Amino acid sequence: MNDFTRRTFVKGSTALAGIGMLSGSALFDWAKAWAQTAPWKPEAGAKINLMRWRRFVEAEDVAFMKMVSAFKAATGVDVNVVNESFDDIQPKASVVANTGQGLDMVWGLYSLPHLFPQKCLDQTDVADYLGKKYGGWAPAAELYGKSGGKWIGIPVATTGGLMNYRVSSMQKAGFKEFPKDTASFLELVKALKKNNTPAGFALGHASGDANTWLHWALWSHGGQLVDKDDKVIINSPETAKALEFVKALYENFIPGTASWNDSSNNKIFVSGDLHLTSNGISVYVAAQKDNKAVADDMDHAYMPIGPVGKPTELHLAFPILTFNFTKAPNACKAFTAFMLEAENYNPWVEAAQGYLSHFLNAYDNNPIWTSDPKRTPYRDVSKRTLTPGGLGSLGEKAAAAVADFIVVDMFANYATGREDVKGAIAVAERQAKRIYR
């Protein structure tokens, strides 16, 4: 691990030359001072095993590891970081939760802490400390972080799933700016297809892309998997409308979207063959490196508003949790708070180039969001996001429904013509009822 860190330092140093960044020794000095005053005193000889999702943007990882070593210098606590891909985080964390050994902290996605709330350390004090200091939490933060009145996880950041489009293709299709409502959005997709500059959205088992945009499609038409009492209400005329909407879109997509995973649209967009999709900012970051022409011609937009008349976006939240069986609860709490302090968080978000969006209101001022206007829409995703629970509770049931791709499969079933409207809804309803029993 050690030489890994050193090596990535060297590589990342250029990427980190942004503003508000303390130079190496200054960061260590600040970290030491912070450790003196912080409300959590790490246990002597504490060691933290932390699992996080595998980086999307390399510089972000570098900045993260820099915090880890600053934390060690200040507190003497070794943080051993393990990277795992998106899809492996949840099973691995679950195994650890089940067996009670192996990890102290997990930085995961969506509602991970809610899969096993009884195994998560109560971090209300950390959340209150940070909220007070940094202008309060965005509303979605409480939904993601709290369970039964306690904070079981700290929502560190969100990555937005927003519209990525090619400006020239959109203009050629007859639109001056990106459509704000679903009806004209459909028109745009149709026109793009006609111009042979097609759009494409993942309909495969893509845990990030497919879940976010299809939940948006469902909610924008007023469909819901469950109501506020967790009763399954997916069988509704609104769901049927959403299904028709997605089917109409699908017929105008680039071929192959039913097999897409999270990486598919990135690759095709960067190559220049895809002109509209939903994704995090990683397409833009990759295009700046690999295909400048595409990067210069692309922009981002909020998801259009559907018949319900208000934004219904779902973005990918990244909460961090500490297991209650850790031997070093204070060290874990200290590290959680340490990550989110301005001296760390600002350069980190900067390094992520828009990939990570904050839940703490004070970070709106980070210049990353305004220095390049194309990144600006991603600033607000933590404020705009709903939770995968929809109207219902965000707990293990909602997490299971998302992980089992109930909504994604319902849309894919109908769009690809495997089932009719009734059949697609019936399959989803049956599965959902079982999960929400």
Next chain:
Amino acid sequence: MVDVSNKSTAKAVGRRPPQQIEVSAWSQLKSNRTWLGYWFMLPALAILFLFLAYPLGLGVWLSFTDTRIGRGGVFIGLENYEWLQGDSIFWLSVFNTLLYTIVASAVKFAAGLYLALLLNKHIPFKALIRAAVLIPFIVPTVLSAIAFWWIYDSQFSILSWSLKKMGLITQNIDFLGDPWNARWSTIFANIWRGIPFVAITLLAGLQTVSPSLYEAATLDGATPWQRFRHITYPLLTPIIAVVMTFSVLFTFTDFQLIWAMTRGGPVNATHLMATLSYQRGIIAGQLGEGAAIATAMIPFLLGAIMISWFGLQRRKWQQGSDND
């Protein structure tokens, strides 16, 4: 070892069946061979018990509970199975698994045997070619699955590109986005990976067939097919039975290939029982249900194995093991 020079004489003695000698040797054996047998079995059984039977028991128990990841469950009897009985996705995965197993195993057997026969002939660079044939088996499955995924890409597929250049198609083939295309594509990848193992093991079997038999048959005017049918195939059956039984097993429980290429998509069209059990049990956290799907594989698996084992295993071998 016994004195080598004595062997032929000893053999002659052994052949002549002198009752008294054999009886005493055998009785000496009988007195301790059961215990010896147990000692010999110990390492295998210990490992299998500690790391297989015990966890398996845990797994079957799980299938009768509503356990979720992170919290224990209570006994709910057959509820999981009753639920699966009415679950269209489960039955789709059963269909996919059977299709996948039957088609892939049959092709692997036919092509593998054919390849083994070809490799058994006199060819230049024999060793090199034999080693090359093994390559698909050697490359880590996950990585070859990713390579196949890349070859089947909806946009950058080399196959689509070549066919387009040849003017055979005008649009990219949607290899993994169309249900049937996806099934055939994944089956092909499985066959690709499985052929070397079948071929090389059968080749090993072929080499044990005495060439004198062929020579005799050729002199009697037997056609190549007759030689294959009446000499090669019968002598090869024990090895075929083992290889095919295990080939069926590996195909039936395949996981990596599907998981890396399609995740069971598009729209569950390539979900096998193993991948569905992983998705429901591990990813979605419904351990009990996942365990039930996995347990439900066992009867199907048993059936598949019975067919390949008893179907292929001829009386000859059984007699061999019963008589001597």
Next chain:
Amino acid sequence: MTDVKAMTAGGSDDHSEGMSYLESIPRRLVTLYLPLALFLIVLLFPFYWMALTSIKPNEQLLDMERVSPFWTWEPTFQHIKKLLFESNYPRWLWNTMYVAAAATALSLFASVLAAYAIVRLRFRGAQTVGGLIFLAYLVPPSILFIPLATVVFQYGLFDSPFALILVYPTILIPFSTWLLMGYFKTIPYELEECALIDGASRWQILTKIVLPLSVPGLISAFIFCFTLCWNEFIYALTFLQSVQNKTVPVAIVNEFVDGDIYRWGSLMAGALVGSLPLVVLYAFFVEHYVSAMTGAVKE
């Protein structure tokens, strides 16, 4: 022993191809070389594709218009360099070797003993035990994942190579045992009877008669076990956690998939470099495989 070998070695050189040398060249072309070439092309193309991808510059990967995708005129060794010198790849390779070798040795040891006991000792209950071992393979690894994880934790093996060394045999022993049983059955019983009469112990019979005659079977079992260990994914993914303990397949996928960006070059370079030692090893073994055919079934 020696004279058995000598005898069979004499009979097993190229005459074993029967009368094939009588066939005419055009006929051989159609019945042998053409199908063989087709097989080789199909079997090797994905490998070629991997190799090519690993030396293609990034910008050519997604560009099928300007450059032919089948070849590259500007090979880059950047992906391979990155793999070998900027990642823990050598370490992962070592881990994989170590785990695969240890698990294979353990499995072969246990399988040889078990197969011999079942086939030749035929102790009371041998058939039952044989059936049970066979049944052991009916257990799909995907469901053993969670219960096994619990067990691995219980035994204190988590994140240790020993977890894999001890768990892999559960996949390997059933197959190797049955494969070896098949080979042991083909060894003439008389050889053993004679040895017994001469006062040899079972252990001596096993090591001096049965094993040398089963070399082809042992090599098959070895190839099978070693490759399976090399390729295993789910267990390695679950039971190992720290970067420095991982095995090649798990580590490569983990290291070179950045969220939603696949680094094709490095991924494929990893597959290539990870396979090459095995290819060399196997080329050597296949050679033996062929020469070791001692005609065990000969009367």
